[in-house]
Amino acid sequence: MAKKESSLKNMIISLVAISFVASLALGGVYIVTKEPIELAIKAKQENAIKEVLPAFDTLFSYKIMPDNGKDSLNINLAYKGDSLVGTAVGTYSNQGYDATQIQLMVGFLPDGSINSISVVQQKETPGLGTKMKEPKFKDQFNKKNPDDFKMKVKKDGGQVDAITAATISSRAFCDAVDRAYRNYQMKGGK
Numbered sequence: 001m002a003k004k005e006s007s008l009k010n011m012i013i014s015l016v017a018i019s020f021v022a023s024l025a026l027g028g029v030y031i032v033t034k035e036p037i038e039l040a041i042k043a044k045q046e047n048a049i050k051e052v053l054p055a056f057d058t059l060f061s062y063k064i065m066p067d068n069g070k071d072s073l074n075i076n077l078a079y080k081g082d083s084l085v086g087t088a089v090g091t092y093s094n095q096g097y098d099a100t101q102i103q104l105m106v107g108f109l110p111d112g113s114i115n116s117i118s119v120v121q122q123k124e125t126p127g128l129g130t131k132m133k134e135p136k137f138k139d140q141f142n143k144k145n146p147d148d149f150k151m152k153v154k155k156d157g158g159q160v161d162a163i164t165a166a167t168i169s170s171r172a173f174c175d176a177v178d179r180a181y182r183n184y185q186m187k188g189g190k
Contacts, residue, residue, distance in 0.1 A: 044120060045074070045090065045105070045120065047118075048088070048090075048105035048118040048120050049076050049078070049088045049105060049107075051105070051107075051116060051118045052086075052088050052105050052106065052107025052115055052116040052117060052118050053076075053078045053085065053086040053087075053088050053107045053115060053116075054078075054080075054085045054086055054109075054115065055080065055085070056078035056079060056080050056085050056086070057079065057080055057081070058078070058079040058080075059076055059077070059078050059079075060076070060077045060079070061074060061075065061076045061077075062074075062075055063075070064183060073089060073090055073091055073092075073179070073180070073183050074088075074089070074090035075087065075088075075089055075090075075183070075184075076088040076089070076090070084110050085109075085110070086107050086108060086109050086110065086115055087107070087108045087110075087184055088105055088106070088107045088108075089105070089106050089108065089180040089181075089183060089184050090103070090104075090105050090120070090180075091103070091104050091105075091106055091176045091177070091179050091180035091183070092104070092176055092179070093172040093173070093175040093176035093179065094172075095168070095171060095172040095175050096122065096123075096124055096129065096168065096169055096172035097124050097125055097129050097166070097168045097169050097172075098122075098123045098124055098125070098129070100121075100122075100123045101121065102119075102121070102122045102124070102132075102169075102172050102173065102176055103119075103120040103121040103122070103176075104117055104118065104119055104120060104173070104176045104177065104180070105117070105118040105120055106176075106177055106180040106181070106184075108180075108181070108184050111145070112145050112146070112147065112181075112184075112185075113143055113144060113145040114141045114142060114143065114144055114145075114146070114177070114181075115142065115143075116139075116142055117138045117141055117142075117177065119132055119133045119138065122169075124166065124169045125166065125169070128163065128164075128165050128166040128169070129163065129166040129168070129169030131163045131166060131169075132163060132166075132169055132170070132173050137161075137163055137170070137173075138173075140160065140161060141160075141177060146177070146178070146181040151174045151177055151178045151181070152171075152174055153167060153170050153171055153174060155167060156171070158174065160174055
């Protein structure tokens with residue numbers, strides 16, 4: 001059998017063929033997984049809305065653009081019969097310890113008080129910032145009206161007990177809740 005010599009032409013042909021096959025495989029995986037990922041994200045949002053609001057039978061949802069004009073917020077008005085029972089605001093903060101957004105769903109009652117908060121997405125430091133999902137931290141906002149409750153950590157002159165060793169994550173959580181309340185006041189509530 002004759003031994004083939006490597007040439008620039010053979011290497012380029014091999015590299016192009018491998019790249020083409022890899023890109024086809026990657027595109028195929030994207031097409032196959034796109035819809036299930038979108039459905040999982042939608043289900044996570046729906047579960048968060050149900051978690052933060054009282055029982056409802058009708059939900060009206062819309063998006064608003066905050067003042068920065070970059071990221072939209074989801075406003076969800078929940079009704080039982082003809083009565084508004086609450087408003088769920090999908091909110092975020094970019095001020096966390098990790099570079100990814102912290103995403104929350106904040107449920108407001110018709111009087112403007114916070115019913116409950118659900119952490120939809122976060123990638124904070126495991127064992128520290130991730131404690132924002134625990135009731136000990138997030139439930140301190142429940143039944144508080146942001147008009148009367150200063151949504152800053154105590155270290156910054158507010159009323160929120162920060163997570164030990166995770167003040168940055170605690171501040172980001174407060175920032176997201178405050179953003180939700182400001183937009184609730186302007187667009188969805190009072």
